[in-house]
Amino acid sequence: MQSFEINKSDLLKIQAALDGSDAELKNVLQEYHSSEIAILFEKLPVEARERIINILPADLASDVISEMDEEHNPGELLVGLHPEKRSEIIEELDYDDATDIISQLTEEDQQEILADIDQEDATSIRALLNYDEETAGGLMNTDLIKVNVNLNKKGALDEVIRQSEEMEEFYTIYAVDNADVLQGIVSVKDIIKARSNSLVGELMKTDYVYIKADLDQEEVAKLISQYNLTSIPVVDDNMRLLGRVTVDDIIDVMEEENTEDILKIAGVSEDEELSGNWIEAVKSRLPWLIINLATAFLAASIIRGFNGTLEKLTIISAYMTIIAGMGGNTATQALAVTVRRISLSDLSDKQAYNTVLKEFLVGLINGAANGIIVFLVALFYDKNPMLGLVLFLAMTGNLIVAGLTGAGIPLILKRVGIDPAVASSIIITTFTDCIGFFLPLWLASKLLL
Amino acid sequence: MQSFEINKSDLLKIQAALDGSDAELKNVLQEYHSSEIAILFEKLPVEARERIINILPADLASDVISEMDEEHNPGELLVGLHPEKRSEIIEELDYDDATDIISQLTEEDQQEILADIDQEDATSIRALLNYDEETAGGLMNTDLIKVNVNLNKKGALDEVIRQSEEMEEFYTIYAVDNADVLQGIVSVKDIIKARSNSLVGELMKTDYVYIKADLDQEEVAKLISQYNLTSIPVVDDNMRLLGRVTVDDIIDVMEEENTEDILKIAGVSEDEELSGNWIEAVKSRLPWLIINLATAFLAASIIRGFNGTLEKLTIISAYMTIIAGMGGNTATQALAVTVRRISLSDLSDKQAYNTVLKEFLVGLINGAANGIIVFLVALFYDKNPMLGLVLFLAMTGNLIVAGLTGAGIPLILKRVGIDPAVASSIIITTFTDCIGFFLPLWLASKLLL
Incomplete structure (x- = not known):
């Protein structure tokens, strides 16, 4: 399922x-x-x-x-x-x-x-x-079974049976046929409330959620969370009852998956123990930093390509770091929202398309809003409206790229079967750094020199 | 508790x-x-x-x-x-x-x-x-209660009672005195297995975890997860039983808190609905981006301060973006691990101190490792060993700052009662941007010009 x-x-x-x-x-x-x-x-x-x-x-x-x-x-x-x-x-x-x-x-x-x-x-x-x-x-729920400390065994059992008649979710019992094939589920309450000649087959609910034993634990957690279940029966290919997974079993799974998501987005190996020592931490993080360094050289080579522009217009150097940095943050925002959304439920193609479209729009608007601010700074502080225009265009363009990649890359990874959280901010910001350096330098070389 | x-x-x-x-x-x-x-x-x-x-x-x-x-x-x-x-x-x-x-x-x-x-x-x-x-x-657990579909009420109830004798965790029953004051917990299994003249007061466990009604839901989730509980009794100040929180009630709390953590680290308001539209997304994220823009101007003003250095040595412009970017990523790594660790359990002062020390060491080593790489690039590509030395020192220094702030700021926020996840990458990277620009420019102005 x-x-x-x-x-x-x-x-x-x-x-x-x-x-x-x-x-x-x-x-x-x-x-x-x-x-x-x-x-x-x-x-x-x-x-x-x-x-x-x-x-x-x-x-x-x-x-x-x-x-x-x-x-x-x-x-x-x-x-x-x-x-x-x-x-x-x-x-x-x-x-x-x-x-x-x-x-x-x-x-x-x-x-x-x-x-x-x-x-x-x-x-x-x-x-x-x-x-x-x-x-x-x-x-909390006030629905519970309580007994007086002074009751004896029979009194206590009678109380339990009496009170369980009132309880919505007392315990799920599995109804099977002679071959152990799952037929339905029934609650203790339903049995206690039944007429004495009722058969389990008449009392049971046949509309229930079940899973196969080989279902990935992350999917099990999603089902239990989505259907608000306290337990879920596990069956083999012939619907024979094998066991059940209870909600308390998936708490650890959820914490684990959530930790992995946060770490991967931040460019930390998913298996780094949170309380691990510095040796483990270096092993887990240095490879990501070296990948980042390689991509940073790529972005820096764009700057080198515009050495002439920089020599004539050193001020662009300060602004391009702002535009690249803003792109990185915008991409991380889109990435976090998208990865978390994918973690909590699978997205249909339509929903995926809408997510990318939304992040494009958000990037455009946030880009234009921040673009206007840098335009005004260039206008009033540097007294250079053309520089302002260059910066406005570069900021808007880079934040659009940031929205598209922050949402698009994890969704594409999910489609091709790779964990979307691997699209860590380290990978995503490579795009926003490259575009964030290229756009202001290129626009400046065309419009300002 | x-x-x-x-x-x-x-x-x-x-x-x-x-x-x-x-x-x-x-x-x-x-x-x-x-x-x-x-x-x-x-x-x-x-x-x-x-x-x-x-x-x-x-x-x-x-x-x-x-x-x-x-x-x-x-x-x-x-x-x-x-x-x-x-x-x-x-x-x-x-x-x-x-x-x-x-x-x-x-x-x-x-x-x-x-x-x-x-x-x-x-x-x-x-x-x-x-x-x-x-x-x-x-x-899954194979320990469950199952009954044949053809059993009648009495047969099914007998089966439930017979099988529950084998079940470890059937259901927790609360033992109270005449004033409804909680005295202990007892399982159905214990009652069924007891001799018939046993009193509940003799069967119950008096060593159990309980909570007050005003305990924050995040703490409730931590307790249930840490003690592997399926339910936890809620009492008033006089230990009178008010209700119970069951593990399925905290699944949504956990998902909510985890989503908030991821979003806040990425600089997204915690109350942005993951599936919200673009208007909500702009409202939730634009304020953070404008804060980021303000801090980016601060970092850029450092670059402006070294205009003379930049004019004489444009190449430093490309390198300083690498050093600032690497600092940002290192800080985000330290931040994610630390925030997640704080979310899952409270840290003692000793543990907090050790965490900062660990991140200092990790920053030092990862800084030196990446510093050697940039040194070698400056040596062989730019044929400039002094530039290499400047870059090595700046990279190491910035990654140490990154480790210290990434771990230190959320821990300090936690101590003063502010949500540590607010130390989003946007705030942390302000430090690494400023230091990442200042160190190479300042060292270059002292050692290279």
Whole structure:
């Protein structure tokens, strides 16, 4: 199973279904996991979101809403619903999720929503609303199993079973057939709440995320994070259950991958131990610096080629370092955003194209803005408007190159199967140094001499 | 509760206890959580580690070993133990942890260890050893609860209870007194395995990690990651149980904090949405670029100050860009490693001092190595040994400054309570640009003209 990305065909399918009857729409929605619907919501207008939430059963609707990104306003969506449907959905939400969503709303909307729901739930949510979102209180869930220290074994077990009936996510149990082939997942809660003649096969959910044993750990981490899973079953090619990966197993993987990303962007070998000694650090970094030195000689050879220009106009020497440096920083900004984005989810061709286009635009605008400043400095300090024009053009041109390479190179590397973070700032700034030296010198040689 | 860091007094206490009797040592060890002992092991010789493992009960010893960093060779520690103790410890380990540790050993040691343990365990571990460590198979645990689809409610519940007796981490239950004050934690497994007249108060563990509701979410994430917890209880000032934070709640926190780190190092505002449009991106990045432009004018004013030198020796213009650029890259390397290290754990004063010392040394050596290369280029290409000397000295000097500022500035910011990642490459490279321009120009004006 690959992590989900919106592609045109999914979107067209949903949009077509939105033109049809509720039954048709319901049918199409069944093909998607709640977190996939949450992602599709990003591309749908509010009316379409509301219609879908109204069609879905409350438990699924609450999953979708809790998995929506904060920036897409899940709270607003709730406010627009019929109060009865809304209360049903909120009662299905975990308290911490409900609190996060409700906290985004106005005081008035909060009161209205809390007045409608079960008063015990409302009290819990009101209590959680008092904590700062970025603290343990804002993260915590009040849904837990607790027993009195004075209970004996039987009393404690009875309590555990009684309380687990209330708990959304107690424990995932895997339902298999006689050949150990995975058939579905079922929660302890579902078993405890079932009628006594129910079979596991009738209780289980057959819509779940699973993975093959050879899936790369980075993909496993993406899936667990994207689908908000606490565990994910691992199967062989015949769907036989091999084991499960739990969310705590991927914490270390995530930290490792994040460290690698930061180090590679900064031109440090990914396997340098953060707490390693200086010998390891020299071994890990010197090769990158020597590559950088070679590329710096390349950039410097451009300066040598304009020796005549420099002799006549030494002032350009100071300005060209500014333009090259600004290009390096702009490229690093684009690189960091793009590499991080690729790390968190795979980009479709369309998204990749849009990313490069965005960075081109950002480079153009930031280039022009900074270009105007250097123009003004050259005009008022050096009293040289033509020099100002040269610097304006060079700055704009170099920051466009910076945006294009900062976003484009990691995306190209990803397409050809190379780790995009290898496009470290050392590699990217070679381009911005070369162009940053060439443009002012060349333009000066044409326009000023 | 703060995340744990080794300090001198803990280490001295353990070292003193190591000189005493087993009983004394055992007494001192009781003050530490298993993951704290794993961290203390980093500073202890192998014989001390072995003695401690031998003294600890098998379940605690297995916790310590599974929490040791791979680089400190938990496998070697196992090999050195008495086979009986070793088998006891391995049987307490989760299969995935046991596999990770055993996979580091030689084929011969692996066979010897697996021959000694329970054959069912050995078969499971052998199966896991076949998977690549970096795939789902390498991450997964075979310890799970599964039921046949044809079981009815009672059959399924009996199976769940039967299998949970075997499961290490089924679910954490909180033991409270009549006033809801947290007394300890107990697992479902412990309750099921208990004699029927046991009280919860006798079964519970009283050595556990808990947090207050106002703890910053970043600290919560560090604790959960450092202590390998699946959940952590949240209490008020009177130790009354308020709720719990589960590991899946902190996945998003971790991704968020990691994204912020990468963006800030690259000079992008931490709240720029990765998938935001170009308007947001310009708003988030232009202010940093304008700060950079101001600092670049500062660096360029140094060049202007040496106009006379530049007119007589235009070649220095090309070289000074190389020296400034190399300084920028060296500083970014030191910055990335230091910021990442601070993010993952708090550094003691001693560790902070050592980090700066290390980066000074790395800057010195990488500076001298690259300095020799530029010296040779100046000697053979420009036929100017004095120029070579100037460049060697300037390169070495600038890379030392780069190492000192790249490590020192984020550490100082952390000490005064500012986010260390704000020491973005934009700020740090101001230093390396200024020194990178000043040193070659000044040395050239003294030695070459």
